[in-house]
Amino acid sequence: MKTGFNFAYLDEATKRMIRRKILKAICIPGYQCPFGGREMPLAYGWGTGGIQVTASIIGKQDILKVIDQGADDTTNAVSIKNFFKRVCNIMITDRTAEASLIQTRHRIPETTLNKDQIIVYQVPQPEPLRKLEPKEKETRKLHAYKEYALMHVKLYEEISQFGSVIKTWAYPVETNNRYITDPTPIPKFDNPKMNNMEALQLFGAGREKRIYAIPPYTKVKSLDFDDHPFEIQTWDECCSICGSTKSYLDEIIINNEGKKNFICSDTDFCKSNLEKNK
Amino acid sequence: MYVAVKGGEKAIKSSLKLLEKKRKETGTKSIEINQIKEQLSFAVDRVINEGSLYDKDLSALAIKQSQGDLVEAIFLLRAYRTTLERYAYSTAIDTSKIIIKRRISASFKDIPGGQILGPTFDYSHRLLDFSLMKEDEINSYENINNQEPKNKEFPSVIDYLNNENLLEQEINNLNDNPFDVTRDPMKFPASRDQWMQILARGDEGFLLGLSYSAIRGFGSKGTHPFVGEIKYGIVDIFISPDELGFEICIGEIEISECQMIDQFEGNKNTPPQFTRGYGLTFGYNERKSMAISIVDRALKSEGYGEEIKFPIQDQEFVLYHADNVEAQGFVTHLKLPHYVDFQGELNLIRKLRNEILQGKKL
Numbered sequence: 001m002k003t004g005f006n007f008a009y010l011d012e013a014t015k016r017m018i019r020r021k022i023l024k025a026i027c028i029p030g031y032q033c034p035f036g037g038r039e040m041p042l043a044y045g046w047g048t049g050g051i052q053v054t055a056s057i058i059g060k061q062d063i064l065k066v067i068d069q070g071a072d073d074t075t076n077a078v079s080i081k082n083f084f085k086r087v088c089n090i091m092i093t094d095r096t097a098e099a100s101l102i103q104t105r106h107r108i109p110e111t112t113l114n115k116d117q118i119i120v121y122q123v124p125q126p127e128p129l130r131k132l133e134p135k136e137k138e139t140r141k142l143h144a145y146k147e148y149a150l151m152h153v154k155l156y157e158e159i160s161q162f163g164s165v166i167k168t169w170a171y172p173v174e175t176n177n178r179y180i181t182d183p184t185p186i187p188k189f190d191n192p193k194m195n196n197m198e199a200l201q202l203f204g205a206g207r208e209k210r211i212y213a214i215p216p217y218t219k220v221k222s223l224d225f226d227d228h229p230f231e232i233q234t235w236d237e238c239c240s241i242c243g244s245t246k247s248y249l250d251e252i253i254i255n256n257e258g259k260k261n262f263i264c265s266d267t268d269f270c271k272s273n274l275e276k277n278k
Numbered sequence: 279m280y281v282a283v284k285g286g287e288k289a290i291k292s293s294l295k296l297l298e299k300k301r302k303e304t305g306t307k308s309i310e311i312n313q314i315k316e317q318l319s320f321a322v323d324r325v326i327n328e329g330s331l332y333d334k335d336l337s338a339l340a341i342k343q344s345q346g347d348l349v350e351a352i353f354l355l356r357a358y359r360t361t362l363e364r365y366a367y368s369t370a371i372d373t374s375k376i377i378i379k380r381r382i383s384a385s386f387k388d389i390p391g392g393q394i395l396g397p398t399f400d401y402s403h404r405l406l407d408f409s410l411m412k413e414d415e416i417n418s419y420e421n422i423n424n425q426e427p428k429n430k431e432f433p434s435v436i437d438y439l440n441n442e443n444l445l446e447q448e449i450n451n452l453n454d455n456p457f458d459v460t461r462d463p464m465k466f467p468a469s470r471d472q473w474m475q476i477l478a479r480g481d482e483g484f485l486l487g488l489s490y491s492a493i494r495g496f497g498s499k500g501t502h503p504f505v506g507e508i509k510y511g512i513v514d515i516f517i518s519p520d521e522l523g524f525e526i527c528i529g530e531i532e533i534s535e536c537q538m539i540d541q542f543e544g545n546k547n548t549p550p551q552f553t554r555g556y557g558l559t560f561g562y563n564e565r566k567s568m569a570i571s572i573v574d575r576a577l578k579s580e581g582y583g584e585e586i587k588f589p590i591q592d593q594e595f596v597l598y599h600a601d602n603v604e605a606q607g608f609v610t611h612l613k614l615p616h617y618v619d620f621q622g623e624l625n626l627i628r629k630l631r632n633e634i635l636q637g638k639k640l
Contacts, residue, residue: 044607168622
């Protein structure tokens, strides 16, 4: 099929430049590596960083899965898949286990990823310290000196004010005992999956022009205190479709009286779980 | 294995059809690209600037395709330019060698070469011209005898102030490897070549508002800058390929240039002197070139050792937020589903409320 564009849209020189940055990022786990991000035909903030990373590493044999909020069929995930279908003509799947490359926004699949897979995160704001210090010039210094008091004080203040850390998504982690890293807006429920993950984790921030990486089998620790250990979200309810009590649940309002149901956010997991239980 | 085709897919297809329908449903005559190019030339010029691609035909096409949403048109042009190969960097243009269409100075009553008003809305009365409601073919216009000077030299007016050292020298430190905002990630402290490129393709509204804030009171010393010179005309573009070893002209472009004169109080080492702000745009974008020149001067504050206390002086504030392709993308991404994150917040706020309502001590 002729697409009228180079395979995966970007020209080969650009892809090589991005792959070099990815290699550098892998060598320094959690370090935000600046790269010459390009304009893409999809809007900034809608996954251009992830798309550029995916476009640079994707090959003709790859099987791509794209999720948004855990679901394969949300409009933006569909739109990104359509883009890659148009410019790569590659295989697309919903099955986490079948995919060699998974691009995600705001979730890590419930199914454990393996060493033959790569997960690409879309990153809105790569800098975990940005809300505490708006200046890039300053935050780069803070990382260089491993000066993370700002973040620890922030978490401490939350505990003293609310009794616990109130960050529920984009909960900061420390990568490989060195860099504080933004896990992207995944729920803190997903943070433990990042630790010692067999798959390579790549992070692309298009607007901010940063790439970072967590190599396979790397220690990723969610920040906490000895007397206030890190906890993930739990629900009293189970998934109303597959009955899972172990997955992250979305809340659905089902009538005008505000009656609610809970269902798995990971649509592929929910489907597989339902089939398994039949 | 199967290809995911679900609800989202169908919805997107229908949405695109509805968008197309919106353009076509009343069955009016399709606008020709040439009509947009010639009769909506200011819109075309805005799009080539912020889309940072000097191609008026594609700009007109983008305006047509985006149904007049200029930010969307700019985005279309940007996404197209990203696929183009970069063959060469041009040498710096010389704006004193210009086919002039307009040139004014507000600082001097008369200037060598003369003040040339040219085409401008400045002295039009902003009254709706109802005769345009039903205009017949545009086949005649009053040919005015405008004695356009051709291919003359128009050296920069404000350089006359140099004779007395009243104006800061603009040091000619042309870098062989200029910053390339389309290739290099932002870095701070930013260099002037970096910020000039960002301003040239920055959002006109944002820059206009910023420059207004500075001259209204949220700028250094609240001083009033002076327009040293504004030019609008056509200049040649040269490249100097390594294998040739000399410059060749590859075409011409329209530009708008503004040289703004601003004050500087001086400090221990430097006596008081006028300083410069500079603005350059593709096409006829005079208002924007003026805004850029004011922002440029403000961004130079740090270099003069002036106190940084207003948004316009803050490099990161100005440069990170001037690009409307980035800005519109990130603002509109809020439309994307966030139910996973929102669920986290819901879960937390219920927990916090329960603890408080049950009188649990923090």
